[in-house]
Amino acid sequence: YIKHIYGEKEYGGTSWLYLSDVPFEQIGFKTGVSEKPIPLYSWEVLKWTPYIFVGWGAILTALYFYTKRRAEVHGEEEMYAAVETKEEEKK
Secondary structure, three states, X not given: OOOOOEOOOHHHOOOOOEOOOOOOOOOOXXXXXXXXXXXXXXXXXXXXXXXXXXXXXXXXXXXXXXXXXXXXXXXXXXXXXXXXXXHHHHO
């Protein structure tokens, strides 16, 4: 009997525990793996998702209002240009 219960601490603990009378390397088990649970690896990235979503939302909203305002100003300039052209034609 090997004095180690495989699966107790590997990757934060697994749902299967193994006892063996031969070393676990001989039966194809990986040894020397991390004790850190696997979901913690994905959490390192996923914890930033809400902030990225809000950031992109703010950027795209600002871009929308900027282009909308630019179109309004451009439309006013065209309107004034048309009025000035008509006044020049009358002279």
